[in-house]
Amino acid sequence: MTPLRIVVAGGGTGGHLYPGIAVARELLRRRPDAVVTFAGTARGIEARVVPREGFELDLLRSAGLKGRSGAALLRGIALLPLSALDAWGILSRRAPHLVIGVGGYSSGPVMALAAARGIPTLLLEQNAVPGFTNRTLAYVVSGAGVAFGSTIGYFGRRGFVAGNPVRPEFFTMVDSIAASTPP
Template sequence: MSTTGDLSVLIGGGGTGGHVFPGIAVARELVRQCPGVSIVFVGTSRGLEAQAVPRAGFEVEFIRSAGLKGRSWAATVRAAALLPLSAWDAWRVISRRRPDLVVGVGGYSSGPLVLLAALRRIPTMVLEQNAVPGLTNRLLAPFVRAAAVSFDAALASFGSKGFVAGNPVRPEFLEAATVEDTPPEICRLLVLGGSQGARSVNDAMRGAASMLAAIRPRLVITHQAGPADADAVRQAYAAAGVEARVEAFLDPVAPEMRAAQIVLCRAGATTIAELAAVGRASVLVPLATSTDDHQRRNAELIAGAEATELLAQRDLQADVAERLGALARDPARRTRMAGAIKQFAHPEAARTIVDRALRLVRA
């Protein structure tokens, strides 16, 4: 194996952008450091990785897998029944690809791949993006050789194997922003509901459309609403006279974030890392049903540094227009928040992770 040509790496996991995009960032850094490296992602055909990974220029293989936690009893039984098939699929991928390194980026599909690789004494590492480690990574902790975490709070789950690297973001979030003068009578708002949109965020913005139209300075909105809600959200804004561009999915999203003055979004760790990299004021709405309430924990850490406004999902419908209006009218506070969140930025996260991973391979 040569770290410049013959290195073979599997990156397992996914499901959502919060897992997939850090994996892509690490893959790109591996390519930068090791020209000729072979990288294959391993996930499920239902996850975002099925579209995002090929679009980023990498190969993806699929295994049969489903999550066990936070599901109905019947769904949990079906997921448990898939475990032998997941293990078989993962074993075949490992045997065929013969990796020198396996990296788990979170999500249930990373479990069988990383565990079997560890049992075969292949160097393994996991990435933990959240303040509260997910079930899969907690179960893998005794078996992996290293764990890269984004928050100090997650270190306890991994003991001496854990190290704080930050959450790697795609390179486009690290590019210098083109300064665009925004007239003082306008405030640009970006609404993100995660990689698939968010029904509660969409419903709240639709319900508040008439109040949003009355905010001064005037809101100009770009809204990622997901494929199911995009038309309804677009119609609600138009009926209220709100200037808005509504898309099912924004790709690339980095230019939209750089152009915004306020971002309304969920509190997933990757979204927070992107906000920190760009440096933007935000209103974070933690997903109430997130596993182990990890989004609330993420948001509380950021809000504790006065780097965001935290809005509980139960208060979203009633308070979203008021919170956005207050921020729109207070450019000084937006500037303070944008500066404060940068303390959570780790522009070298991908390099730090890859450096440690290559040391594992060479050991």
Template sequence: MSGSAPGAGRLGSVVVAGGGTAGHVSPLLALADCLRRREPDVRITALGTVEGLEARLVPARGYDLEFVPKVPMPRRPSAALLRLPGSMRRAIQAADDAMSAAEARVVVGFGGYVSTPAYLAARRRGIPIVVHEQNARPGLANKVGARFATHVAVTFPGTPLHGATVTGMPLRREIALLDRKARRAEALAHFGLEAEWPTVLVTGGSLGAQRINEAFQASVDTLRVAGVQVLHVTGVGKDFAVSEGVGLAPYVVVPYADRMELAYAAADIVVARSGANTVCELTAVGLPAAYVPLPIGNGEQRLNARTVVGAGGGLLVEDADLTTGWIEGTLVPLLRDAAGLADMATAAASVGEHGGDELLADLVLDAVSGKS
């Protein structure tokens, strides 16, 4: 997609790279929005993949999107590993072509499949690089990018990237400035929920979470009879039907929620994976949560939730322990303890950060102006 000529302000033209899941796309869009607020004529070009959420969300937000071939990093010897050099060269060239067309002055990467070729193309072109790492334990792409970035930003203190600045997570303003109490009636109406019931928001992120989905699907009747209403965001293609229940608490199933700020405003507690973006959004809006870290990967989800759980703003639930028994024996009684939930909400809010977008934008401006 083509865009207008680079803006005349200090930023000029910015390329942002990241995609695949909401964990990468949401902070990318939050930064883009912040840069546009600062300099309305800034040109922003996003690099992403055809398959990722960015293919839909970035153009819908009003930003140009250029596609870069997806290059997964094989973790063991395979045919994909043999194809890696050629695949990476093609991806780097696609990123390079996009940067040339955009006349990019700075590249900001958020990790994920497209960030490694973006970093390597920017290095080849001599363009300043800013890296933002969302998780407490960095991914491979950002480990690579941080080696030659001019500025490195991290969400959580203690993230092991040399010379990093703690900025927190860039959050969309709809979430960073959310007043849950003021928006609750609107939120309940939006999702077809009712004011008299306590509300659980269940989400496994944009891709869904099988364990969470299965446990709650098996507990629909238990929750409705107990007087607990549920907004269940299953992930695309993973939604299921729930029968009508006259006089019972609603159980609303949606595959994806574009208006997550309204989902948060409707909720009294959230059951979710502890991806970095989820943790940061929930603490920013002061929502208690039961965090269920992904049991595979490098363990970053457990680390992401460590601070808020330590502060008393959330519970940590092992994936194997997220069962119908836990829902009935722990979650339902918690929903009946309004004072306890209020204390958890206060604790969650105490570790929330609202200005990550502005702090990261400061680093981008420093990179453009040559400040270290």
């Protein structure tokens, strides 16, 4: 059987990245033969964290578009063709069966091109109000797992409540506290 290949796209902040890592770990627990890689930028937190967590990271040139100064906005717009080129290369090289977007500007090009190429796409939205990238992608993705029922409206029929993915470290701490608490 062919191993399941998944690309987790996005990052920039821990709020985007760490839920993606939790999902990647759980996918590998359920499907040990799966190949999970990440796509992000050299400037985001993913450049340090993803390799440390034991995953491969493919880099793309990308910058934010929303809430930026005029110069930063122009830079972000100028990088769009390069972002698309990099995303195309990542998708061609990795040939994923699924692309999961965790938010952040670097997820946009990867998710949009994956959808355009007919690759199934799944957004992971941890916020009550989705960010700019996920709101923009809402119309092209296969599905969107949200943390709150009130967020489904942003994604229509594609949305479903998935809650927030929790890393195993959380349960290690719960077990530790439980072990030191008298019955």
